[in-house]
Amino acid sequence: MIRRVCLVLVLTLVSCCPSFVSAESASQSGGELHFCLHGEPKTFNPLLVEDGQSETVRYLTGGVLIRLNRQTQALEPALATSWKATPDGRTITFHLRTGLHFSDGTPFTSEDVAYTVKALMDPQLHSPTGDSFRSGDGQVSVQTPTADTITVTFPAPVAGLERLFDQVAILSAHSPKKEMAVLGPFYVADYSPGSYLLLRRNPNYWKKDKEGKPLPYLDSIRLDIQRNHDIEILRFRRGEIHIINSLDADLFDRLQKESPAAAHDAGPSLDSEFVWFNQVPTAAFPDYKKAWFRSTEFRKALSLAINRDDLARIVYAGHAQPAYGPISPANHFWFNSALPAPKYDSAAALRLLTQAGFRLEGETLRDASGNRVEFTLVTSTGNKPREQMVTMIQQDLSQIGIKVNMVTLDFPSLIERITRTFDYEACLLGFTNTDLDPNSQMNVWLSSAENHQWNPKQSKPATAWEAEIDRLMQSQASSTSDKKRKADWDRVQQIVFEQQPFIYLINRDAMSAISPTVIGSAPSVLDPHAFWNADVLRLGPDPSLGAQK
Amino acid sequence: MSPLQKTAAIILCAIFLLMVLATILVPAPYARQFRDAPNARPSTAHPLGTDALGRDSLSRLLYGTRVSLLLAPAAALLSTVIAALLGSAAGFLGGRFERIILAATDLSLALPWLFLLLTVRAMLPLDVPPMVSVVIAFLMMGLLGWQASVRVICAAARGVRDSDFLLLARSSGCKPARLLLCHVAPNLRTLFYAQFWISIPLFILTEANLSILGLGVMEPMASWGNLLRGFEDFSALGANPWRLVPLVLLVIVVMCFQLVLPSQEVTQ
Numbered sequence: 001m002i003r004r005v006c007l008v009l010v011l012t013l014v015s016c017c018p019s020f021v022s023a024e025s026a027s028q029s030g031g032e033l034h035f036c037l038h039g040e041p042k043t044f045n046p047l048l049v050e051d052g053q054s055e056t057v058r059y060l061t062g063g064v065l066i067r068l069n070r071q072t073q074a075l076e077p078a079l080a081t082s083w084k085a086t087p088d089g090r091t092i093t094f095h096l097r098t099g100l101h102f103s104d105g106t107p108f109t110s111e112d113v114a115y116t117v118k119a120l121m122d123p124q125l126h127s128p129t130g131d132s133f134r135s136g137d138g139q140v141s142v143q144t145p146t147a148d149t150i151t152v153t154f155p156a157p158v159a160g161l162e163r164l165f166d167q168v169a170i171l172s173a174h175s176p177k178k179e180m181a182v183l184g185p186f187y188v189a190d191y192s193p194g195s196y197l198l199l200r201r202n203p204n205y206w207k208k209d210k211e212g213k214p215l216p217y218l219d220s221i222r223l224d225i226q227r228n229h230d231i232e233i234l235r236f237r238r239g240e241i242h243i244i245n246s247l248d249a250d251l252f253d254r255l256q257k258e259s260p261a262a263a264h265d266a267g268p269s270l271d272s273e274f275v276w277f278n279q280v281p282t283a284a285f286p287d288y289k290k291a292w293f294r295s296t297e298f299r300k301a302l303s304l305a306i307n308r309d310d311l312a313r314i315v316y317a318g319h320a321q322p323a324y325g326p327i328s329p330a331n332h333f334w335f336n337s338a339l340p341a342p343k344y345d346s347a348a349a350l351r352l353l354t355q356a357g358f359r360l361e362g363e364t365l366r367d368a369s370g371n372r373v374e375f376t377l378v379t380s381t382g383n384k385p386r387e388q389m390v391t392m393i394q395q396d397l398s399q400i401g402i403k404v405n406m407v408t409l410d411f412p413s414l415i416e417r418i419t420r421t422f423d424y425e426a427c428l429l430g431f432t433n434t435d436l437d438p439n440s441q442m443n444v445w446l447s448s449a450e451n452h453q454w455n456p457k458q459s460k461p462a463t464a465w466e467a468e469i470d471r472l473m474q475s476q477a478s479s480t481s482d483k484k485r486k487a488d489w490d491r492v493q494q495i496v497f498e499q500q501p502f503i504y505l506i507n508r509d510a511m512s513a514i515s516p517t518v519i520g521s522a523p524s525v526l527d528p529h530a531f532w533n534a535d536v537l538r539l540g541p542d543p544s545l546g547a548q549k
Numbered sequence: 550m551s552p553l554q555k556t557a558a559i560i561l562c563a564i565f566l567l568m569v570l571a572t573i574l575v576p577a578p579y580a581r582q583f584r585d586a587p588n589a590r591p592s593t594a595h596p597l598g599t600d601a602l603g604r605d606s607l608s609r610l611l612y613g614t615r616v617s618l619l620l621a622p623a624a625a626l627l628s629t630v631i632a633a634l635l636g637s638a639a640g641f642l643g644g645r646f647e648r649i650i651l652a653a654t655d656l657s658l659a660l661p662w663l664f665l666l667l668t669v670r671a672m673l674p675l676d677v678p679p680m681v682s683v684v685i686a687f688l689m690m691g692l693l694g695w696q697a698s699v700r701v702i703c704a705a706a707r708g709v710r711d712s713d714f715l716l717l718a719r720s721s722g723c724k725p726a727r728l729l730l731c732h733v734a735p736n737l738r739t740l741f742y743a744q745f746w747i748s749i750p751l752f753i754l755t756e757a758n759l760s761i762l763g764l765g766v767m768e769p770m771a772s773w774g775n776l777l778r779g780f781e782d783f784s785a786l787g788a789n790p791w792r793l794v795p796l797v798l799l800v801i802v803v804m805c806f807q808l809v810l811p812s813q814e815v816t817q
Contacts, residue, residue, distance in 0.1 A: 285676075314587050314602060376675040384778075391602060391768045395582050405679065406768050413671035424675060 030201070030218035031539035033518070035243040035531070036226040036235070041197065044188060045179045046169035047120050047127040055434075056245075060199055060221060060534055062169025063183020063206070065094050065113065066162055070524035070532035073332055073436060075162055079108070079170060079183060079206065089157030089480030092165075096148040101204040103187040106175040110144040115173035117142050117152050129167050132440070133158055135477065159477045159485065160437035185216040185535040197223040207535055217520075217538035236262075236513055242539070244513040245530045248385065249316040252511040261516045264523040264530070268321040269510035270328045270433035273389065274502040275306075275377065279455040279462070280422040288371050289425065297356035299500040304342060305349035305400050306393055312506050315388045319511055323504035325493045326445075327438060330507065330525040334438050334486065336493040346399045353400065365401030374403040375425040378417065381408040386428055389505060393428075418453060427453070428505075434527050438476075438489055445473050445492065454501045465499050517541065557808035564802060568618055571611035579608040580769035591791050598791055604769075610795055613771035617753050618802070620687040625748035627691030632698030633734070633741050639699070640706020641733050642725070651703065658696045665693070666759065679767050686765050690752050698744040702737060709736050750803035757799070773799050 041053040046062045049055050065080040077083075080094040100108040120130040121140045133140075136156025143151045158164065175181035180188060183206070186199035199221040207215045224241065226232050233251055235241045237258065247255065247263075256263040277293035278285075292298045308322035324342070327335045350360060357368035365373040377393065379386040387408060394404045409417070417424045433440070443449045447458040447466045461467035469492055476488035496502065512530040514521045519540045524532050531537065550558070567574065576595065577583070583595075583603035591598045597606035639650035666689060673685065709715060710733070718732050757774035759765035766772035776795040786792055 310584050314584060378675060387768060388602060392582065394769060395580070405676065407675050407682075408767070409671060410667050413667070416671075 030216065030537075032220045032222055033218050033243065033531075033534075033537060033539065034222045034224065034241040035245065036232045036241055037197065037223045038225075038227055038229075040193060040225060046171070047116075047125060047129055050128050056223070056528065057188065057197065057199075058169050059184075059528055060186050060531070061182040061184040061188060061202075063108075064166055064169055065096075066165045068163060068166040068436070068526075070526040070528075071522055073526070075166070079113075083162060085161050085480065087480060089159070089161055089478075090155070091151060091153040092161055093149065093151045096150065097206055098148050100183065100206045102172045102175055102181040102183055103202045103204055104172075104175055104177050104181040105204065106172050106181055108170070108172075108183060109147045110150040111147075112170055112173045113150045114142040114144050116168065116171045119171065120168060132164050132167070133161075135159070157478050157480055159439040159479065161480070163435075163437050186218075186221055189220070194225055196225060199223065205535070209536065216535040218534070221534070233513070236515070239515065239517075242515040242518050243530045245528055247511040247513055249319045249509075249511070250384075252319060252513075253317050255513055259516075262513050264512050264514055264521075265319055266510040266512070266523040266525045266529060268328055268330045268507040269525050269529075270330055270436070271430060271508050272323050272326070272328060272433070272504055273386070273428065273430045273506050273508070274323070274504045275302075275393070275426060275428045276454045276502045277375075277426045278418075278422060278424055279501075281455075281462075283422045283424075285425055286371075288367060288369060289375065292367065292373065292375075293425075295356055296499055297352050298358075299503065300498075301349040301352040301356070301400070302397065302402070303500050303503045304344070304352065305346045305402075306396050306503065306505065307344040308505055309344065310396075311389055311392055315385050315392065316506065316508065319509040320506040321509070323507045325497050325504055326441065326502070327489070327493055328433070328507045330510075331436050331438075333482075334436065334489055336490040338490070339493060339497050344396075346396070350400050360401045363398075363401055364403075372403070373401065374405070376405040376407055377426045377428055378407045378409055378414060378424050379428040380414055381410050386430070390428055419450070419456070430508075436526070438492075442473055442477060445469050463499075465495050469495055554808055557805040560801060561805045561809065564614065564798070564805075565618065567611060568615045571608075571615050575605070575608035575611055577605040577608050579612040579771050580604065588789070590789070597794055598789070606792075606794070609771040609776060610798065613773050613776050613795070614798065616683060616766055616770065617756055617773040620683065621749050621752040621756065622745075624687040624691035624694065624752045625745050627688070628694040628748055628752075629698060629741055629745040631692070632695040632702055632744060633737070635695070636699040636702025637706045637729060637733055637737060640703040640708075641710050641729050643707065643710060647703065647707075650699070654696045654699045657693075662693050679770050683766050683770065683772075686759060687752070687756070690755055690759075694748060694752065694755070698748070701744065702740055705737055705740050706733055709733050712736075746806055746809065750806050753799065753803065 037053045037056060039051070039053050041057050042051045043049060043054050044057060046058045049058050064078050066075050066083060067078040068074075069076050079100070080096055083092060083094045085092045094113065096108075096110055096113065102108060117140060119125060120127050121133065122130075133154060135154065135158045138155025140155065141153040143153075145151070154161075170183055171179055172181045182202065185202055185205045185207070187202050188197065189200040190196075190198035201216055201219050205215060209215055226235070229251065232241070232244055233255065236244055236255075252263055252265065277299065279290070279293050281290070283290065312318065312320040312322055321329065322341065325336065325339055329335050329337075353365065354360075358365055358373065367373060377390050379390055387406070390404070390406045394406060397404050414427075418427055418429075443451045444453070446452060447455070447461040447470050450456050452458070455462055458466070461470055472488045472492050476485040479485050479488070510523070510525040510529045512523050514523065514530050517539050519538050520533065520536045521530065522533060523529050526532065581604060583589075583599055583605070585603070586595070586599050587601055587603040589595055589599040589603070595605050595607065597610065600606055600609065635650055635654075639647040669685075669689060673682070677685070715728065715732055718728055723732070753773060756765050756772060757777050759774060765774045768775065773795055777799070780786065780792075780796065
């Protein structure tokens with residue numbers, strides 16, 4: 001009788017509190033997380049990933065030997081329980097977890113890692129991920145002494161070797177499903193081009209939570225292909241999607257007013273916006289302008305005359321930090337904190353210009369030959385923050401008598417001008433950085449590099465300071481000592497600060513939108529900001545939006 | 550002229566007057582940034598508030614009106630002249646010439662002009678002064694906006710070609726050029742006026758669209774086009790209704806032009 005009463009009581013409670021039950025079950029079983037991709041993933045082969053959409057799929061499905069914790073910025077064991085790199089930076093040995101299986105049930109062994117590394121370094125594959133490992137000519141040697149040990153030897157030292165393995169998703173050497181057999185938390189279950197991509201929970205995922213429960217918590221992730229950001233935020237408001245990985249300042253502010261709990265600003269990201277002057281000797285503008293742009297005093301003066309605080313406050317509504325160098329303060333290890341952060345000072349800028357032979361006549365700055373200081377600053381069409389920054393720079397520089405004309409160009413035309421014809425005077429663009437290790441910026445800082453924007457592809461360094469940067473970059477790339485590399489990089493940052501080849505403006509904050517229904521989120525400044533810990537995310541009840549799926 | 554048309558004409562005159570007196574009326578230079586007051590509400594210092602960079606919205610509206618309302622009629626005039634020449638000639642001469650002109654018009658209508666405009670912008674020297682760049686943008690609009698009018702004018706000219714008065718003139722020994730200029734064109738004048746008035750709002754809206762694409766008037770110059778870019782933040786309009794003023798003004802001007810138009814047809 002007592003049992004029957006208890007049963008009735010329980011059933012009554014259950015029927016009266018459906019939300020309690022659904023909340024509990026949802027938070028336990030995980031549910032289906034929804035968010036948007038801004039285009040089609042171009043490949044599901046993790047070794048061929050180039051675009052952001054494919055990178056998202058790789059991150060959510062790929063199993064890696066070492067994982068970079070996006071919050072602590074430390075390397076953590078993943079498929080490898082431990083690893084050791086030799087002091088010469090050429091060889092690394094991994095000890096692998098045993099008894100693991102790919103999503104289709106194929107066993108995981110060191111043979112799979114050997115297969116992946118060989119495929120990665122195959123010149124015929126042209127793997128963008130593999131390019132990061134190519135530091136010298138020669139073959140990569142792979143040895144698998146046991147089923148759970150593998151040693152990889154590269155022909156030349158590789159800077160930041162361990163960190164690079166965060167990008168290498170392990171493929172199965174034997175699975176008939178090839179790259180669709182994965183070791184990550186989810187696998188691709190369904191793909192409807194132009195519509196959606198469905199990732200389901202990988203039942204063979206190796207990771208467990210503290211209580212020993214298998215991860216991931218989520219049953220599935222549905223990635224809707226949606227290019228339009230306005231529609232994306234509209235769907236977020238309706239509760240149809242749970243995450244927007246990256247927001248601009250306008251959208252963030254709008255969202256923060258409507259739903260403060262959903263808007264997350266993780267602080268300054270690795271991304272930066274900057275201006276540079278064209279210093280290519282063959283550029284098609286008068287020689288006197290080339291002389292201005294080559295003058296360190298001119299560049300330093302202009303840097304001083306730009307009010308970065310106003311740019312961050314007005315253009316980014318406070319969701320950005322003034323930037324003074326190539327490494328963002330968000331990059332804890334590599335940032336040179338000893339560098340000063342000079343304040344906006346138009347009087348000091350004018351003094352510097354006077355020392356360099358310029359003179360202010362009324363409201364017009366003229367060079368020593370009497371030419372009016374005027375240049376055109378190009379940026380990309382349709383990028384509102386950049387256009388606003390140029391407009392603000394126009395007013396800042398007009399305070400010291402410099403006239404700036406703004407021209408916006410569609411992106412292909414802009415790229416054509418800055419990389420091929422060099423038919424421009426100054427440019428404002430941004431740099432999206434996903435890698436903490438500055439070695440990935442070799443293609444920017446080497447004077448022979450194509451992306452050495454102010455004067456690319458130099459046969460020999462045009463200036464002494466560029467020669468010194470070349471030497472330091474090569475030195476850090478061939479060193480395996482983080483201390484030595486950091487010292488080299490600190491010096492590079494100092495030279496860049498002194499010479500201002502790029503006038504850094506701001507570091508944008510990493511802003512994302514995460515529905516209050518998502519439990520376990522911890523937004524990070526590193527990409528992917530909002531779902532880097534997707535394996536521990538789950539869906540619960542929504543106290544404010546009532547948008548539980 | 551009906552009372553409604555008179556009202557429309559008065560409104561247009563008032564707007565043109567404000568535009569002419571913009572230099573005296575504006576509370577601040579249109580490009581000056583009051584950085585302590587971005588997105589400010591209307592006040593005595595800024596009667597229509599400020600934009601995202603702290604620039605006085607009333608000043609920008611008046612200067613923007615000047616740019617849009619001066620250059621749009623100029624572009625409309627250019628396109629109407631081209632359409633009148635081609636359409637009248639095609640309709641009057643007929644035969645192979647008419648077919649060639651109409652085929653060229655059809656081909657021209659089918660071309661993706663947006664890409665041409667993008668290409669022209671990309672090919673222009675970067676050191677072109679902003680005002681020259683604006684004039685080029687409107688010139689392009691004038692040069693590219695004649696196709697629809699050509700078809701209408703050609704059809705009307707075809708009707709005139711077979712009329713009795715033209716037969717009489719031809720039999721009197723009038724040469725084709727004189728027939729076209731002294732007999733055909735005056736009889737199509739009503740249509741030319743109509744096409745001109747219709748084109749003005751069209752070019753105002755085209756400039757607005759081009760500015761949104763970054764092809765029209767460049768910052769810091771103001772135009773209705775770049776003022777309308779503020780509507781990208783659509784959700785903010787509910788809380789800041791005064792930001793709708795440029796849109797309201799655009800709608801009023803376009804409506805007034807359309808209302809003024811029938812009076813031309815009646816009087817002719």
